[in-house]
Amino acid sequence: MRHGVFGKKLSRDVNSRKALLNGLANAILLNGQVTTTLAKAKFASSYVEKLVTIAKKNKLSQNRFLASTLTNTAFLKLISEIAPHFANR
Numbered sequence: 001m002r003h004g005v006f007g008k009k010l011s012r013d014v015n016s017r018k019a020l021l022n023g024l025a026n027a028i029l030l031n032g033q034v035t036t037t038l039a040k041a042k043f044a045s046s047y048v049e050k051l052v053t054i055a056k057k058n059k060l061s062q063n064r065f066l067a068s069t070l071t072n073t074a075f076l077k078l079i080s081e082i083a084p085h086f087a088n089r
Helices: 014-031 038-057 060-069 072-085
Strands: none
Touching (some): 014 072, 038 072
């Protein structure tokens, strides 16, 4: 039983799963879309939504977290273009 177990494993260990998630998030933020499987897309969509929510607050500690997880270009696009677009939501 999977009571209280969050997320999918995607047949990967922890480090590979984190790398996949960060790569998909960077691709989604830079290109606006990504071509992948349905399971990976569902796995990445909730993560990207959480990143956008964090970026809307525009605090220093949260910006440092975003900068550590995303590439420089994806981080700048998230802060300057995407987060202000969702500011009222």
